[in-house]
Amino acid sequence: MTGKYFGQPVLRLEDKHLLTGRAKFCDDIVIPGMLHAAFLRSDYAHAIIKNIDVTEARKHPGVVAVYTAEDMGDYWKLGPLQVPPPFAIKGAQFNARTLPPIAKGKVRFSGEPIAVVIAESRYIAEDACEDIIFDAEPLPAVIDLEKAWEDTSVLVHDDLPSNMAALVKQESGDYEAAKKQADVVVSHRYVADHVAGAAMENRGFVVNWDERTQEMTVWAGTQAPLPLRSAIAGRMGLVENQVRVITPYIGGGFGPKVMTSQADDVLLPWISMKLNRPIKWIEDRRENFLATTSERDQVHHCEMALKNDGTILGFKDIFYHNTGAYDPYGMTVPLNTQTHTVSNYRVPNFYTEIRMVFTNEMVVTPVRGAGRSEGVFVMERMMDLAARELKMDPVEIRLKNLLKKEEFPLNTGVIGQDFVVGVLDSGDYKNNLEKCIQMIDYEKFRNEIQPKARKEGKHLGIGVVTFTEGTAVGPYEGARVTVGNNGKVSVATGYSTQGQGHFTVFAQIVAEQLNVKVEDVRVITGDTGHFHWGAGTFASRGATIAGSAINSAAVLVREKIFATAAKLLDVPEDQVELCEGSVCVKGHPEKSVSLGDLAGKANPMRGAVEADVKPGLEATAYYAPPHGATGSGACAMIVDVDPETCKVNIERFVLVHDCGTVINPLLLEGQIQGGVSMGIGNAFYEKMVYDENGQLMTASFMDYLMPQATDMPKRMEIGHNVHPSPLNTLGLKGVGEAGALPPPPAFCQAVEDALYEYDLDLTESNLNPSLLYKFKNEATKR
Amino acid sequence: MNVEGEYIFNGPQQAVYEMFNDPTALATAVPGMQKMVQVDETHYEGAIFLRIGPISAAFEGVLSLTDVNPPESCTLNIEGKGKAGFAKGVGRVKFTDIGNNQTKLNYSGEVNIGGTLASVGQRMIDSVAKSMIKSGCEKLQKTLEERCQQK
Amino acid sequence: MAQLIKIKVTVNDTVYEREVEPRLLLSDFIRHELGLFGTHVGCEHGMCGACTILFDGEPVRSCLIFAVQANGHEIKTVESLGTPEHLHPLQEAFNEKHGLQCGFCTPGILMTVVPFLEENPHPSEDEIREAIDGNICRCTGYEKIIESVQAASEKMSSGK
């Protein structure tokens, strides 16, 4: 489906401002009289607070106020459960322990805020933090997931009998029965370690309470402006229209910015009202590592039952999921893992168990990939293990078990993050893989390139994996489309944007429907003053959910344009058509009215109108899917490994994906490539390391290694398959996280293949040269 | 983090041991040490200024001696705290007369660190600790020589 | 309050005289004293490159320099390139090749590439990769940034 704008590689409208430094980000906001906040954070991961002495800090010149939990009185409350657990899952247990805005009584992770200083400048606020004397009695920290689950563990929340945050068992079919029929059963333990979202712009929050208008304005780098607005209003006892949340330009989101009800958005509005002054807080990089949410961190115990010919009979996965010190985001991440473990292969019998544990680490919430990465990782590793056991080719065993396109829609029997049983809507998974191996010349590599390289002493290896990406989940998004008196169109949606290109793709959708120039469509995202319904940016749902709502609104506006124009031009409705920027009578282009004039006519200022008048060329629409749309793909890479240094070069990288209808192929490539860089980062560079005392040892870019330009493959070769989703009119599926999913398992498989002289068994998704070296040394030489 | 090593002092065991139990000698030996005062028989309070990678900050702390077994061994316990975090360490030191008027010091210990020190400085702390111990021992050797001469 | 030091700095051809605290970072000075918000701060410790500016023509990280050190020197920020109405060819190329997503890293990358292309007007792909290796971009995966720089070098050398 391509049109004049839809489906075209339209250049981004937002770039001009970003490229010239004119785009306004959170820290660029300046309000006269603005104060600055800095948080004092706990050095201890687990400790009883004995005393916080802020006397000296309060005396510090330039300091306006200092608050601890003690000073907050009744306003101090535990935060909300931002995502409730899915009660649809029978027998699911969940212990809610939500985030305290600022520590009271106890600290439970290092970096937890314990005091906030408000001062005339950020420099002064940070100085004054150093004047605070924090007296605490350290407790042993809970770090190891499997040990944390045991009865003997130290407790993160001592009012609970254990560190269990949740226990969820789901089964489709009967795994144990299937196991009895199996020829072979393979089992293994896998680790998917902790990584950071690490958007280049840290979090930020600016708030201004205007006492005279009794209105509060907030600028925040948030992925969830409406939930944030509602949370602030609720806490402050204000009605929603007294709080306006504006998302300025945001320097990347990747998941963690969806969190609300943290120290900044709980405390600063309250303090702004108390002091009657605007306040700004901009997170620094160390704070971002310590106290902004991050993800992964699971330990899986997997078992797979197969027939000798490689047919999967069943899969069992019991996994520990680290939720950190609190669990305000419910079970989104581990549920995503459950649904993504078996969503591309035919697994007739599947048992999956989440053991979600509290630890003395920062809270875990989705990061690009969001539980899917872990599911894809363990499933793909288990496929490799089974192939090895059965002496099959890794591609062959996959082709054998991949779901066929005739099987869709397919009910997975597993309830996911959107609280409904998963349904795989469409796609051709086998073709993804076939295309992928064709693009990377799999046969040639196996038969010619690799043998030759081995003869020359080179260690080349190939890895081929498949994946699905559950995207575009509910509940809903909405939008309003309006034609202005100048003929230009405005679109307002509650959805917020962090660089994905929504200003352009949303404009393309509207431009196509209304036949106006793309640059004549002005999109406003994430400003609750402009549109005040919506859930937020997560789960690769922007283009699909908000995009579908925008499309529907645009269709309604088009209908209104036709009705109004037909009346004005005095012809039947089916006799008018859209010319660029105007409406004309079919076959009589001279009989026309411009959209701007028509907008004026649709909003008469005098005279009588119909009783059920809906003024203006404007419409609002919402879109709510019954369940998510599932994208799919396959990925292959060829690596060159130096067995001495364990340095790995990715020589070729191929990714085939299917995200349904494509709105903008150029931006689509950007989304995939960005995802891939995160996936490669996860596979071989990035890792958050906590020591046994709960100290984060990687809180800067010196220790947390971000993938750089020279770490990436020379070319990311991307292949496209298009199987439109039947779930929405445009046939869209999300793609934001796709690229991030397959690199870790493909990387492991390729490295194992390259170091063929070793019986290498890579069980961690986050390798690095030294870890690989360790694995290699532990492996026996064949 | 674990530290372990040895150092050979040119001097008799008793003198070396005494030096290790003398706060003023220790205070001058530790780079950045700003003060060290004795609180009681086995406890000292001190302040130190440290530079570790991107961090430079003052720490205050308590040093205590346990398992005192003159002139053979003792255990040094350190607990320090500052704006840039905290450190807690135990070090066992052992002295052996190896003849020739020489005394061998064996040390082994472990240090736990927290706060900025851990999250930003941990990569450097290993080498910083090693170089501090080395230069500390060298200073002590000088003190030892002076003391022996005075006698 | 620490004493204030008088400095005179030329930024994008305008001379600014200000009194600043000796510890004020140049990045904060550019952003908050001069209101030139195009220079971004991603890490504050010299690792990400978002704050890169030209200091007497050389690309440097403004988060690693104090404002007082800029006294008497000449600085160029991203605002010295093009405007939204008239983009610099390098900026045009980034738009055409989709070399940016969130755009937070972009000013630092542009200011790294400007002197690079002056020195090496026809760089190879590898040379470009090396040149931007110190700039972290979380969004793009770098491929399109490299394509953008290549396209810019062609544009600029053909005088367009």
Ligand code: FES
């Ligand atoms: S902010 Fe200066 S290098 Fe990151």
Ligand code: FES
């Ligand atoms: S475009 Fe977002 S960090 Fe580079």
